[in-house]
Amino acid sequence: MYPVSELIRNLADEHGRNRHNLLPILQGVVEQEKYLSEYSMIEIARELDLPASEVYGTATFYSFLENKKMGKYIIRVCKTITCSMKGKNQILLAIEDMLKIDLGETTPDGTFSLLQTNCLGFCHKAPAMLVNNEVYTDLTPEKVRDILSSYLRKQKEGGSHGN
Amino acid sequence: MAISYQLKRADFIFKNENDWEDVLSKSIKRTPSELINELISSELKGRGGAGFPTGLKWKLTAEVPNVTKYVICNADEGEPGTFKDREILSMVPFKVLTAMAICGHVIGAKEGYIYLRGEYFFLQPELKKAIKEFEYYCKEIKLDFTIRIFMGSGAYICGEETALFESMEGKRGEPRNKPPFPSDSGYMGKPTVINNVETLAHTYTIFKYGAKRFYDLGVQYSRGSKLFSVSGDSPKPGIYELELGMSLTDFIEEFGDGDTKAVQVGGASGFLVPRKRFAETAIGFQGKLVGISLPTGGSMMLFNSSRSMFNVLDNYLEFFREESCGQCTPCRVGCQQLLKGIKAVKRGEKNARYLDKLLRLTETMKLTAKCGLGQSVANSFSSIVENFREEMIY
Amino acid sequence: MTKKIKISINGIFVEVEEGTTILDAARKAGVIIPTLCYHKDLCIAGNCRVCVVEVAGQKRLAAACATPCEEEMEIYTNSLNVLHSRKQIIELLLSEHNADCTSCFKNGNCELQKLASDYKILKQDFIRLVPFKNYSIDKYSPSIIKDDSKCIRCQRCVRTCAELQGINALTVAYKGDQMKITTFFEKPINDVVCSTCGQCINHCPTGALVEKNYIEKVWDAITDKSKHVIVQTAPAVRIGLGEELGFPVGERVTGKMVAALKRLGFDAVMDTDFTADLTIMEEGTELLQRLKGVLVDHNPEVKLPMATSCSPGWIKYIEHIFPDFLNHLSTCKSPQQMFGALAKTYYAKARNLAPENIVSVSIMPCTAKKFEAARPEMHDSGYRDVDYVLTTRELAIMIKQAGIDFMKLEDAHFDRLMGESTGAAVIFGATGGVMEAALRTVYELVTGREVPFKNLDITPVRGMEGVREATIKIENPLEEWAFLDGIELKCAVAHGLVNAKKVMDSIRTGQSDYHFVEIMACPGGCLGGGGQPIPTSLEIRRKRAEAIYAEDAGMPLRKSHQNPEIIKIYTDFLGQPMSEKSHHLLHTHYTARERF
Secondary structure (H helix, E strand, O other), rough: OOOHHHHHHHHHHHHHHOOOHHHHHHHHHHHOOOHHHOOHHHHHHHOOOOOOHHHHHHHOOOOOOOOOOOOOEEEEEOOOOHHOOOOOOHHHHHHHHHOOOOOOOOOOOOEEEEEOOOOOOOOOOOOOEHHHHHHHHOHHHHHHHHHHHHHHHHHHHOOOOOO | OOOOOOOOOOOOOOOOOOOOOHHHHHOOOOHHHHHHHHHHHHHEEEOOOOOEEEEHHHHHHHOOOOOOOOEEEEEEEOOOOOOOOHHHHHHHHHHHHHHHHHHHHHHOEEEEEEEEOHHHHHHHHHHHHHHHHHHHHHOOOOOEEEEEEEEOOHHHHHHHHHHHHHHOOOOOOOOOOOOOOOOOOHHHHHOOOEEHHHHHHHHHHHHOOOOHHHHEEEOEEEEEEEEEEEEEEOOEEEEEEEOOOHHHHHHHHOOOOOOEEEEEEEEHHEEEHHHHHHHEEOOOOOOOOOEEOOOOOOOOEEEEEEHHHHHHHHHHHHHHHHHHHOOOOOHHHHHHHHHHHHHHHHOOHHHHHHHHHHHHHHHHHHOOOHHHHHHHHHHHHHHHHHHOOOHHHO | OOOOEEEHHHEEEEEEOOOOHHHHHHHOOOOOOOOOOOOOOOOOOOOOOOOEEEEOOOOOEEEOOOOEEOOOOOEEEEOOOHHHHHHHHHHHHOOOOOOHHOOOOOOOHHHHHHHHOOOOOOOOOOOOOOOOOOEEEOOOOEEEEEHHOOOOOOOOHHHHHHHOOOOOEEEEEHHHHEEEEHHHOOOHHHHHHOOOOHHHHHHHOOEEEEEEEOHHHHHHHHOOOOEEEEEEHHHHHOOOOOHHHOOOOOOOOHHHHHHHHHOOOEEEEEEHHHHHHHHHHHHHHHHHHHHHHHHHOOOOOOOOOEEEOOOHHHHHHHHHOHHHHHHHHEEEEHHHEEEEHHHHHHHHHHHHOOOOHHEEEEEOOHHHHHHHHHHOOOOOOOOOOOOOOEEEEHHHHHHHHHHOOHHHHOOOOOOOOOOOOOHHHHHHHHHHHHHHHHHHHHHHHHOOOOOHHHOOHHHHHHHOOOEEEEEEEEEOOHHHHHOOOOOOOEEEEEEEEHHHHHHHHHOOOOOOOOEEEEEEOOOOOHHHOOOOOOOHHHHHHHHHHHHHHHHOOOOOOOOOOHOHHHHHHHHHHOOOOHHHHHHHHHHHEEEOOOOO
C-alpha cells in the first residue's frame, strides 16, 4: 500500500499524463483507497496538469468513483426491476439488520458500506449484488449473511478477500 | 409445450469450433470492399438496440481517407434485463477479438478498444489472457492490430456511442451533437467504428460461413438470429439465440409461466407489450409483416399477473432519472417530472388527466432530447400508461 | 472557397456557405430562432434544446445552433411540433427554476423570463421541483453571488470560465437529476481559484450568477448627512452606462454620467481617470527604474518583463497560477485603489475634512474591483481606501431608482482636484490602453519627443486579437537615459486570462523577451468587464472600444504627464514619482495563493 501521492505518480507513469488517461488513474486510486479524497483529486490534478474542478466534475459523473469515505468492502445491491421483483428488499433488510447500518452508510469500524446500484447484468439469477468487484447472484437473506460473514472472517484474519 | 414453428433456435454465437485463427487469417487476405459487401448482403443490423446496418457503418468509416481510425467494441451493457454480452465475452471472446481485427483491416485501423462496463470487472483477467494470446497470433501473421480494455465506472449513458467516446477521452460521459457521426469523427475526433459485442460476434459468423447462411435466417428486414436475455417471471430465464421475426405469442408460449400479463421488450428503453397485443407483435426491425415490429437489444422481461405495472414504470423512471447525463433540458427535467408525476397521480395529488399531460411530455422528449436515452423514455412510458392506465391511478 | 448551398427556411430560400448552422442561416433569412445555451463568444453546446426546429424528412427535431445546413434542407421554425415542443421545454425549465422574479436581481433582464414572456407560458402545470432540492446561496465572495436555485444548467458559465478565461473555477458535477454547476468539492467560490473577473455573470442568462450589490449601503451613505461621500468613475463606465439607460451600444455619456451622479447626491464626483494618469506616472517611472536595474546595474532582484497590475482579476489569477512571478508585477496599485488612498489623505486635507467621515465609492465596469477593495492590505490611508464598489449595472439601477431621466440630462463636469484627466487615461478602458498611455509618457520622458505615431495613436497595440506585440526603438534619448539608446522596447498586450496564460507561459519558458506586458483579465479589456451591461459580444466590445478611442482623440490633453492636476499633486503632496510618500500610498504587495 503506497501513500496516495506515490500511487498517483505510479499510475500516471503507467497510463500516461494526458486527459484521456484520467479515468484509468481515477479508477486506480479508487481501487486501492475505495474513494477519492480532496487530497487525491488535487494530486491527480497536479500530476496531469488539469484544473482541480475538471477532475472533480469528471469523477462525480461516475457512480463507482465515490468521493466520500467508504468502507473496505462496498456492497452494491441491484435495484432494477427484475432484482426488485425477485426480492431485493429482503436482501437489503437482511444486510441492514446484520450490519446495523442504513443504505448509504458505512459501518463504524469501516468494514462495509451499503449502496444500491443499477442493473448488474445478472437478471436471470436475480437478486444480485456486488461486493467490491465480486458478483453474487441468486441471493437469499441466508446466503447474504453467509457471504458477509466470510468477509468478516477474512477481515479478522487480516487477509484481503478478493478485491 | 412444443416449440412452435415460428420460434426457431439458432446456434451460431456460442458454438465454439476454436477456428478463430483460421477465420482471421483467411479474412484479412480478402479485400476490404469484398468484406464490406459480404456484410451488406447479410443485412446484419446492430444488435445493441439501435439497429443500424453494420455493413453500411463499416463502409462509411472505411471511405474516410488517410487518417488514424479506431475500432471500439461497446461492452457497456447496461440496459436492464440484458446480459448477453457478458456471456459472449466470457464464453467466446476470440470471436469478438477476431471480428475487431477484421474490422480494423477493413477500415484501416490499427487500434481496437473494448469499453467494458465497471460492473464486469471480474471478466478482466480472462479477457486480458485472451487478448494476449490474440495479439501474439496477430504478430505471427503480421497483422498490425492491438486491443486494449478500457474500464467504465458505473454510468449507463456511456453505452451511447458519443458518450462512450467522451468517457474514453477522460471526460464526463455526455453525448455529443450529431452530426458529426462516429464514422467521421469519433474517438479523439477520428473516424471510428463502434459496434455492440453481439454485432461483432455475428460478423464473425458471416465472415466464416458467408452472408447467405445468416441472411437465410429471420424474416424480411430482420435477417439473421439474435441473442435474447430472458428474465423475470419465467421458468427458464437465460440466454437464447433465436431467429428474428418471431411473434410474441410463440415466445411467451415457450418462455412464459402461464400467467404472463405483459412483456418488456428491449429493456427500460423498450416497449411493454400487454397480453392482448402478443399475437400482433413480432420481434424485428421494420414493421411490414404484422402489427408492430419492435427493434431491441434482446432484453425480454416477463411480468405475470401479480406484478404492478405502476411499480414497473416507477422503477424505470427512477433508473432514467439517475442515469441521465443531465445535459439537455427535456431529459433531465422531463425524467424528474414523469417520475414525480406518476407518483402524484397515484397518491391522488394530481388529477388522472395529468397523465395525458405527461404523455404529451414524453412526445416532446422523443422529438427534442439530445440522445437516445431521453428519446426512448417515451417508449416504455407510453406503452405502460396507455395499456395499464387504471394501474397508474388506483 | 467554401461551397455555397441553397436551403429553405419557412419557405424562404437562402444561399449559405456549406457548414453554416441552421441558426446562422435563419438569421440571414430574417428568421430569429430563440436560444438559451448558445452564446457567440463560446463553443456550441446544444443542450438547452430551446432552439429546436423541424427539418423535412427527419423524424426528430434538430437543434438549430448545433446542426449544419445541408444541400436542399427544408427547415421549419414554427411548425406545430416546434411550437409545442418549445413551449414544453420552457415550461420544463421554469419548473426547475426558482421563478420568484419579483425578488430577483435580474428581474427585467433575464433571458428565461423573456422566453416565458414571448411564449406566454400562462399555465404551468408541472410539479415545482425547487422545493425538493436543498439549494444554498453562495454569498461568501465579495464579488459574486451564486444562486443554484435559479440555474438552468445551460453551462455557459462553465464554458466561459474554461474557454474565455482558462481558469475552470466552475464545473459540471454529478449526473441525472443531481447534475449541477458547482466548484471543486462544492466549496464557496471564494475558496477556489476564482479570479472574481465576473465573466460568468456576463454570460449567465438568468439570476443564478449576479454581482454582490452594495446599492443599499451606498444609499445609506449618501443620505447620511454626517458623511462626505465621494465617487470615482472608471474609464469604461462612461461608454457602457448608456446601454443600460436607453442609448445604443458605444454611446459616450461622460457628461450625463457626471450629472446623474451629482443628482444622486454624491458630495464630490471625481474621476478614476485622474489616478489612471497618476498610475502612468508611477508605473512609467517604475519601468524605467527596472530597465536601469537590469540593463545597467545587472541586479538579479529586478525582474523583467514588468506586468501591469491594474486588473484585480489578473492579480488574483497570477497569485494562484503563477505565484513565482509575483515580483514581475508592477508594485503600483490600480487607479481605483490609488484614488481611494488619496481620497482620505490628499483630498481630505485639501478640503479640510475628517477622513473618518469620508465614504469612498467607485463605479467600475468590474466585479473583481469589489474583491480588490476588500483586500486586507488596502488601507494605506489609515482607513479602508475604497468603501464600496458599484458596477455599471448597479449605477444604472440607482439612476432609475432616483427617477432621473438620463437621456434628458445636461452634461456636467467632474469636480476639481482629482477630476482632470487626459486621453491617455480614458483609453485604460480598452485592451492595449494602459500600454499605449504608458508608452506615450515613457517615450517622451526618455527622448524628449512624442511617440513616433500619427496623432499619438499607437495602433499596433490596439484591436481585439488575444495577444498583440509591439516594438518601439529608442534612439537618441536624453542624456539621463543614455543606457537605453538603441534598445528596442518589446511590449505585449493580452486580454482574457486564456491569453494571459499564453504570455506567461512564453515568459516562463524563455521564449519571449518582452520588457513590458499589459494584461487585462476580461476579453476586450475593462470595457468587456464583469460589471458591464449584459449582453456582451465581440461586436459590442468593438463598438465600445471605438467609443473609447474617439473619446481619447477628442480630449484636449492626450498625455498623462501633461495633466495639470497631476503636476499639482506631485508638487503639493507626493514629491515625485516613486517617492517615499508614493510608495506608502500608491504602491502595494501581493499574496501567493494555492493553485488548487
